[in-house]
Amino acid sequence: MKNILIADDDQNLALLYEQELTDEGYRVDVVHDAQTAIERIKENPPDLLILDIRMPGMDGIEALNHILGINNQLPVILNTAYSNHKDNYLTWSANAYVVKSSDLSKLKTAINDVLTGERS
Amino acid sequence: MKNTEQNLYHVLTTQRASLLSEWQRLVRHTSVLQLREDFDGRAPDDVLEEFFDLIVTQITTKQEYHLLRQRIFSGEINAFSPDAACRLLIALKKTVLKHLKNSTHNAEAIFDEILLRISAYYHEMRYRNLAQSQSQNLRQRNIEIARLLAVEKQRAAHLTTNNRIAQMALSTLDPDEIFRRIVHEVQQSFNYQHVSLYFVETHSNQMIMKARAGVYEKHFPEGYRQNVGEGIVGHVVASGNPIMANDVGNDPRRIIAFPQEKNTRAELCVPIKTADRVLGALDVLSRKKNGFNWTDVQSLTVLTDQLAWVIHNAHLFQETRELQDELVQSERLSVIGEMSARIAHEIRNPLATIGGFARSLQRAPTPDRIDTASRIISCEVTRLEELLTDILNYTRPRELELEPVNLPDLITDVYHQVGEGLEDRGIAYRQNAPSDLPETPVDPAQFKQVLINVFKNAFQAMPNGGKLHVHIRKKENQPHIEIEIRDTGPGIPAEIQDEIFKPYFTTKTTGTGLGLVISKQIVERHGGTLSFASHSDSGTSIFIHLPDPSSRKTL
Ligand SMILES: Nc1ncnc2c1ncn2[C@@H]1O[C@H](COP(=O)(O)OP(=O)(O)OP(=O)(O)O)[C@@H](O)[C@H]1O
Ligand SMILES: [Mg+2]
Numbered sequence: 321m322k323n324i325l326i327a328d329d330d331q332n333l334a335l336l337y338e339q340e341l342t343d344e345g346y347r348v349d350v351v352h353d354a355q356t357a358i359e360r361i362k363e364n365p366p367d368l369l370i371l372d373i374r375m376p377g378m379d380g381i382e383a384l385n386h387i388l389g390i391n392n393q394l395p396v397i398l399n400t401a402y403s404n405h406k407d408n409y410l411t412w413s414a415n416a417y418v419v420k421s422s423d424l425s426k427l428k429t430a431i432n433d434v435l436t437g438e439r440s
Numbered sequence: 441m442k443n444t445e446q447n448l449y450h451v452l453t454t455q456r457a458s459l460l461s462e463w464q465r466l467v468r469h470t471s472v473l474q475l476r477e478d479f480d481g482r483a484p485d486d487v488l489e490e491f492f493d494l495i496v497t498q499i500t501t502k503q504e505y506h507l508l509r510q511r512i513f514s515g516e517i518n519a520f521s522p523d524a525a526c527r528l529l530i531a532l533k534k535t536v537l538k539h540l541k542n543s544t545h546n547a548e549a550i551f552d553e554i555l556l557r558i559s560a561y562y563h564e565m566r567y568r569n570l571a572q573s574q575s576q577n578l579r580q581r582n583i584e585i586a587r588l589l590a591v592e593k594q595r596a597a598h599l600t601t602n603n604r605i606a607q608m609a610l611s612t613l614d615p616d617e618i619f620r621r622i623v624h625e626v627q628q629s630f631n632y633q634h635v636s637l638y639f640v641e642t643h644s645n646q647m648i649m650k651a652r653a654g655v656y657e658k659h660f661p662e663g664y665r666q667n668v669g670e671g672i673v674g675h676v677v678a679s680g681n682p683i684m685a686n687d688v689g690n691d692p693r694r695i696i697a698f699p700q701e702k703n704t705r706a707e708l709c710v711p712i713k714t715a716d717r718v719l720g721a722l723d724v725l726s727r728k729k730n731g732f733n734w735t736d737v738q739s740l741t742v743l744t745d746q747l748a749w750v751i752h753n754a755h756l757f758q759e760t761r762e763l764q765d766e767l768v769q770s771e772r773l774s775v776i777g778e779m780s781a782r783i784a785h786e787i788r789n790p791l792a793t794i795g796g797f798a799r800s801l802q803r804a805p806t807p808d809r810i811d812t813a814s815r816i817i818s819c820e821v822t823r824l825e826e827l828l829t830d831i832l833n834y835t836r837p838r839e840l841e842l843e844p845v846n847l848p849d850l851i852t853d854v855y856h857q858v859g860e861g862l863e864d865r866g867i868a869y870r871q872n873a874p875s876d877l878p879e880t881p882v883d884p885a886q887f888k889q890v891l892i893n894v895f896k897n898a899f900q901a902m903p904n905g906g907k908l909h910v911h912i913r914k915k916e917n918q919p920h921i922e923i924e925i926r927d928t929g930p931g932i933p934a935e936i937q938d939e940i941f942k943p944y945f946t947t948k949t950t951g952t953g954l955g956l957v958i959s960k961q962i963v964e965r966h967g968g969t970l971s972f973a974s975h976s977d978s979g980t981s982i983f984i985h986l987p988d989p990s991s992r993k994t995l
Contacts, residue, residue: 329949330789332816336796339809374785376949401788420788422795 326350327357328372340424354383373400395434619651627653632724639720659698671695676709676721684708686730706731710740712747719751786827790820830954844879854891866905873912878990886962893955894925894982901929920985928979
């Protein structure tokens with residue numbers, strides 16, 4: 321079973337992800353800020369990180385650089401409400417960039433792609 | 441590995457110039473589609489082709505790809521500009537796609553996406569640089585103009601001769617008004633038959649009458665024009681020298697604009713000029729033959745010298761105003777940009793949550809899911825409704841619809857509404873009010889909005905619980921009712937205390953930063969005030985003062 325770590329400060333949305341991804345057969349862990357995400361990755365690296373960009377304290381883009389510094393093999397999906405971050409080239413080092421939507425199929429496809437891509 | 445990087449580095453630096461010009465050619469295509477086509481691999485340009493090939497031969501493992509990616513983005517290989525880094529990334533991705541995934545994935549789509557991002561990034565960078573340098577330019581020119589204006593003003597102050605006119609020029613900066621007043625002043629103080637002021641319009645080589653005063657005021661049509669070189673004024677403007685025609689009736693240069701002008705027997709015209717240019721002329725008329733002498737010429741010349749700088753100032757003024765408008769406009773645009781980003785964020789999160797839970801219910805409506813989902817959905821809908829109210833209230837305040845209200849009841853209602861679902865957060869609520877509190881006239885809907893905002897802030901300040909106390913007071917000999925809403929959160933840091941009433945100021949990631957601004961607006965429209973006190977160790981108090989109805993009986 322693959323482990324997914326979700327970092328999103330929006331608690332209700334994080335709950336939705338947790339429920340949906342658990343249904344998909346993943347083991348899901350949720351944190352609400354970047355700092356905690358980094359600690360969690362150091363202790364116990366997941367198979368995939370889903371990272372929100374706009375969070376209190378350290379934002380997702382900054383966190384991404386930290387995290388890739390710790391473990392550059394860790395697949396990361398950026399998931400945010402605001403599509404314009406796409407233009408920030410710092411976000412391009414993520415494996416995927418998914419704009420938040422009530423339809424989680426894009427996110428699920430991205431997760432699947434990234435996880436199976438890792439296997440090869 | 442080291443070698444790979446060195447090779448790459450070498451390749452990149454030697455090819456950077458040609459790549460850059462190539463890239464510039466590419467980004468000149470404004471259409472993304474075009475850009476995509478250019479890249480789509482059917483006929484790639486020689487340089488890029490070569491470049492890609494080189495990369496392809498350099499990187500063969502995923503490990504290498506990751507390391508390189510890492511080093512590019514950490515800025516370690518900082519010989520790359522962001523665009524070089526982007527290009528490299530494209531090449532890398534391409535390699536990875538080719539070599540590592542055996543194209544089981546939709547490689548083209550991924551590639552398209554990258555190109556899309558790059559082109560978006562480029563457009564934004566270009567736009568940003570442009571906007572930045574423009575606004576910098578504007579600012580600089582503004583400063584320069586302000587400096588010039590100051591110098592001119594000073595100069596004006598020093599010119600004590602004719603200082604009434606100098607003062608006039610300073611007291612109003614509207615150029616047309618200045619000219620009108622000067623002409624009237626001259627006509628009256630020297631008692632001339634008629635005075636006109638002409639400006640040269642360079643592109644048409646004509647002179648336009650800007651202002652006039654005296655007996656012919658009604659006869660000259662609005663915007664009367666004459667060619668440079670024709671008539672007395674035309675000659676003055678053409679030569680830059682004054683003309684005193686003391687027998688104008690017999691002067692061959694004269695042009696008669698309308699029959700009554702025959703009553704004029706003498707004409708004196710003085711140019712308005714700077715060191716290098718004739719800007720116009722001041723023309724005065726007399727009904728007496730030999731009506732002018734050299735004293736007239738001298739005093740009018742002093743005047744036209746001043747007029748020259750008034751005009752100069754007027755131009756600067758005009759220019760400054762236009763620049764300021766532009767500046768304001770561009771700042772407004774950036775505020776709108778910031779605001780729409782925030783609002784987009786504020787709307788998309790709840791929408792995604794609501795829709796997501798609704799979908800999950802559709803798929804598997806188990807009892808516990810219905811419970812969570814319905815709770816969360818209604819909570820997120822409230823969030824959206826509040827957002828909408830905030831934005832509307834801020835941009836388009838509603839008229840007040842006052843009615844007498846029992847404040848303690850209203851406050852309790854709102855507390856329960858906002859605090860719903862938060863019981864388990866460990867917040868202790870207490871409320872007290874004097875027993876003789878009169879009903880207070882407020883707009884219930886709008887005043888509720890104020891309380892919602894203040895309560896929400898208090899809850900958000902105490903994520904781990906605390907005390908929330910509402911005191912309603914009516915102090916003797918004070919004309920207002922005070923509502924104090926006090927929390928035991930961290931208080932408001934001194935460095936942001938000046939900011940919190942500014943629109944869009946927020947320290948939260950979910951918030952528009954409009955809450956307090958709107959609340960203050962609403963309370964003030966009720967004739968009251970909203971203020972705060974922050975006790976760094978014991979939380980924040982928000983004070984709302986409303987006019988006491990019992991002390992307004994006289995109204
Ligand atoms: N009770 C409070 N305790 C501590 N800080 C506060 C309190 N109330 C307001 N603030 C500070 O003032 C800022 C502005 O508040 P305001 O209500 O205008 O906007 P917001 O709460 O950030 O966003 P919104 O109200 O739109 O959700 C807040 O971001 C917060 O930093
Ligand atoms: Mg608020």
